[in-house]
Amino acid sequence: MSSPTGDFGLIGLAVMGQNLILNAADHGFNVIAFNRTVSKVDHFLANEAKGKSIEGAHSIEEFVSKLKKPRRMMMLVMAGKPVDDFIETLLPFCEKGDIIIDGGNSHFPDTNRRTKYLAAKGIRFVGSGVSGGEEGARYGPSIMPGGNEEAWPYIKDIFQGISAKSDGEACCDWVGDEGAGHYVKMVHNGIEYGDMQLICEAYDIMKRGLGMQDKEIGDVLTKWNKGVLDSFLIEITRDIMYFNDDDDTPLLEKILDSAGQKGTGKWTAINALDLGMPVTLIAESVLARCLSSLKGERTRASKVLEYVGRTNKFEGDKQQFLDDLEQALYASKIISYAQGFMLMQEAAKEYKWKLNKPSIALMWRGGCIIRSVFLKDITAAYRAEPDLENLLFNDFFKKAIHTAQPGWRDVVAKAALLGIPTPAFSTALSWFDGYRTKDLPANLLQAQRDYFGAHTFKIKPEHASEKYPEGKDIHVNWTGRGGNVSASTYQA
Numbered sequence: 001m002s003s004p005t006g007d008f009g010l011i012g013l014a015v016m017g018q019n020l021i022l023n024a025a026d027h028g029f030n031v032i033a034f035n036r037t038v039s040k041v042d043h044f045l046a047n048e049a050k051g052k053s054i055e056g057a058h059s060i061e062e063f064v065s066k067l068k069k070p071r072r073m074m075m076l077v078m079a080g081k082p083v084d085d086f087i088e089t090l091l092p093f094c095e096k097g098d099i100i101i102d103g104g105n106s107h108f109p110d111t112n113r114r115t116k117y118l119a120a121k122g123i124r125f126v127g128s129g130v131s132g133g134e135e136g137a138r139y140g141p142s143i144m145p146g147g148n149e150e151a152w153p154y155i156k157d158i159f160q161g162i163s164a165k166s167d168g169e170a171c172c173d174w175v176g177d178e179g180a181g182h183y184v185k186m187v188h189n190g191i192e193y194g195d196m197q198l199i200c201e202a203y204d205i206m207k208r209g210l211g212m213q214d215k216e217i218g219d220v221l222t223k224w225n226k227g228v229l230d231s232f233l234i235e236i237t238r239d240i241m242y243f244n245d246d247d248d249t250p251l252l253e254k255i256l257d258s259a260g261q262k263g264t265g266k267w268t269a270i271n272a273l274d275l276g277m278p279v280t281l282i283a284e285s286v287l288a289r290c291l292s293s294l295k296g297e298r299t300r301a302s303k304v305l306e307y308v309g310r311t312n313k314f315e316g317d318k319q320q321f322l323d324d325l326e327q328a329l330y331a332s333k334i335i336s337y338a339q340g341f342m343l344m345q346e347a348a349k350e351y352k353w354k355l356n357k358p359s360i361a362l363m364w365r366g367g368c369i370i371r372s373v374f375l376k377d378i379t380a381a382y383r384a385e386p387d388l389e390n391l392l393f394n395d396f397f398k399k400a401i402h403t404a405q406p407g408w409r410d411v412v413a414k415a416a417l418l419g420i421p422t423p424a425f426s427t428a429l430s431w432f433d434g435y436r437t438k439d440l441p442a443n444l445l446q447a448q449r450d451y452f453g454a455h456t457f458k459i460k461p462e463h464a465s466e467k468y469p470e471g472k473d474i475h476v477n478w479t480g481r482g483g484n485v486s487a488s489t490y491q492a
Contacts, residue, residue, distance in 0.1 A: 006032035006055065006067040008158050011086060012076035013040045016130075018048055019138035020076065020103070020162070025052040027161040032056070034063040064093040070124075072155055074101040079110075087114065096122030099151045103130045107267060108179030108186060112351075115147045115178045124151035127178075129185020131368035132164065140164035142368035143172035144188070144360075146181025146353075164367025166376075171366040176353035183347060184360055187340050190268030190282040192369050193261075194336040195233050197285035197424040202329050203237070205411070209314050209418050210321070214250040218242045220322060228330050228400075231372030259289040268343070275346045279339045280431045281332070284423040307419040314418065321414070324407025330374075331404035332428035337378060338391040339431070358382040392435070401432070451478040 010021050013035040021031045033049070034057040035041050041056040057063035064071060071094065075086050083102050090100060100123055102111065111127030118125040125147050132141035143163045145155065152174045163172035175181045206212045206220065218241030225234045245251040265286045272279035291298075314321070341357060348355040361379040364370055381394040391397050412429050415422045434440060449455040456473040464470035 004066055004068045005030055007072070008032070009034065009057075009063055009067045009071065009073045010076065011035070011063070011073070013044050014076065015134050016137045017076040018044060019134055020074075020130075020141075021054060022048065022052065023138055023140070023162045024158060025049070025054050027158075029053070029158060029161070030055070032063055032066045034058075034060065060089050061093050064090065069095065069097070070154055071095075071098040072101070072158065073099065074103050074128075076103045076130075079104045079106045083110070083114070087118070091121065091123070094123055097124065099124045099126060099154055101126040101128055101145075101151075101155065102182075103128050105129075105185065105189075105262070105264060106182050108183040111147065111179035111182045119148055124148040124154075126151050126155065127182040128159070129181050129188065131185065131188055131364075131370075133369065136164065136367045140171070140367050142188075142363050142366065142371070144175050144181045144184045144363055145172070146175040146184070147178060149174065149177065164371075166362065166365035169362060171363045171368070173356065173359040173363060175360070176348070176355050178351070178353070180351075180353045180355060183351075183353075184344065184355070184363075186264050186267050186271070187344055188364060188368060188370060189264035190279070190285075191336055191340045192233075193265035193268075193285040193289075194281040194424060195231075195333060195370055197288050198281075198329055198332050198336070198428075199233060199237050201415075201420075201422045201425055202325055205325060205415055205418075205420055205422070206322075209415065209420055210318060211314075214241045214252060224326055224329075227326070228374060229326060229333075229372070232369060233372075256295065257292055258295045259292045261286065261289050265289075271347070272343050275343065275350055277339075277343045277346050278431060278434075279343050280427040281336045281339055281424055284427045288421075288423050309417060309419060311417075312419050314414070316414075321411070324411050327404035327407040328411040328425055331401055331408045331432075332425050333372075333374070334391070334397055334401060335428040335432055338397070341378075341391055357388075358386060390435075447478075450475055 007029040008024055009032040010017055010024075011034045013033060021033055024031050030053045032055050033041055033044060038058045041058065045054065045056045055066060057066055064073070067073065073090065075083060077083060077086060083104065083106060087100060094100070100118065102114070102125075106127060108127070115125045115127070126145050127147050129144035130137065130141050131144075136142070140163055143159050145152070145159060159172045160170035163170045165171065175184050203217060206217045212220075218238050221234055221238035221241060225231070225238060240252055241250070243251050245254065265282060269279065269283040269286050272283065344355055344357070344360070347353065358379055361375055361382055365375040365379065377396050378391065381391060381396060382388060385394070388394060392401060408425075408429060412422060412425050415425065446455075446457040450457050454475050456475045458472065459468040459470060459474060461470050468474055
């Protein structure tokens with residue numbers, strides 16, 4: 001048998017897999033390709049991969065045997081059972097020290113489990129988020145690897161070689177233990193949900209509120225993409241606005257307004273609830289997609305539930321309102337990223353991961369779907385202060401939020417008066433107002449809980465007394481006079 005020649009092996013020849021292989025070959029790596037349907041391997045080699053340093057394998061045994069040790073094997077297959085199935089298929093041919101990489105959108109608890117399972121067998125497992133779509137995979141994605149850190153020195157040259165670059169730095173770095181890489185990709189996707197929803201709401205406001213046509217909206221987005229909102233999603237939305245069908249009318253207006261989703265946004269929202277973190281913008285964006293899916297019911301509701309208000313026609317300075325809308329979108333995006341980093345910060349504590357926030361911001365600066373100009377500012381903020389409690393405490397973002405506030409508030413208010421739903425804009429502003437409020441009405445909520453369920457409450461430090469000691473869980477008889485303290489006043 002000839003000596004192994006493969007630097008890197010990839011299983012899964014859908015478009016993402018093919019493009020990642022071509023990318024790796026362009027960067028000087030000899031790649032071994034395999035697909036469950038082996039005829040796809042031959043077709044790929046005869047066409048897209050022709051003339052490149054790419055070899056095919058027609059069985060898992062051949063695939064493994066063609067790779068240099070320690071073998072670096074990546075799967076780009078459907079999340080869930082297919083990942084486990086391929087792992088079990090690979091194991092009989094693997095040796096201790098080999099590396100198996102899952103580059104799909106797996107749920108991070110599955111990656112936690114697989115990392116531990118394979119470590120016990122001497123196999124280094126890596127769960128890596130890969131973002132950027134088909135074009136990113138071909139020319140440079142954002143890559144977020146985590147898992148068994150022993151694997152990193154062996155895959156670093158490949159991953160950083162094929163990843164996107166931002167100001168000369170690779171948009172790839174080691175994220176953390178176990179499922180940390182897939183967790184960061186999950187949060188990335190959650191932020192993506194929020195960004196997309198915010199842009200959709202801005203489009204709705206311009207279209208229905210200001211009566212603008214798609215091309216005119218495209219012109220506004222072209223302008224925005226040269227300023228603080230410079231980003232991939234604004235760029236592609238501009239292109240969508242300019243795209244006409246064969247009848248020379250906007251194709252966008254023919255698309256059914258019922259949004260799909262694959263689950264990563266929902267995973268982010270559920271995990272935020274599990275960790276008790278108020279990641280409101282991502283949650284509202286998921287729920288907005290759920291509401292959009294009720295197309296039939298919404299159509300029936302539109303015939304019986306009427307707008308009732310002073311006026312549903314915009315009155316005022318259109319250009320000023322568009323400027324305010326730009327600031328509202330910018331401020332709301334800042335809130336979304338602040339919430340996302342809050343969630344990752346809490347996850348690091350909960351799961352005992354060492355997440356590198358400056359590196360995460362850098363990884364998102366290029367290649368990925370949420371890449372935008374202000375991620376440079378996020379990177380700078382966390383590099384200057386790695387333990388920054390919240391992004392809004394950084395001077396740059398604090399100033400940006402304060403500058404945006406008047407227009408942001410006006411946009412949310414006017415949208416409500418016009419009867420145009422803005423769940424993402426509104427929740428971003430409400431969260432901001434809640435976050436900057438020293439005393440929230442949760443004191444009443446605690447009193448209500450204690451009244452009907454004896455759930456207890458704590459007293460404010462400045463009102464502590466012998467009757468109501470500071471830090472103690474207190475229950476009172478709310479039907480008695482003077483707030484009589486019951487016999488079960490204090491609970492450990």
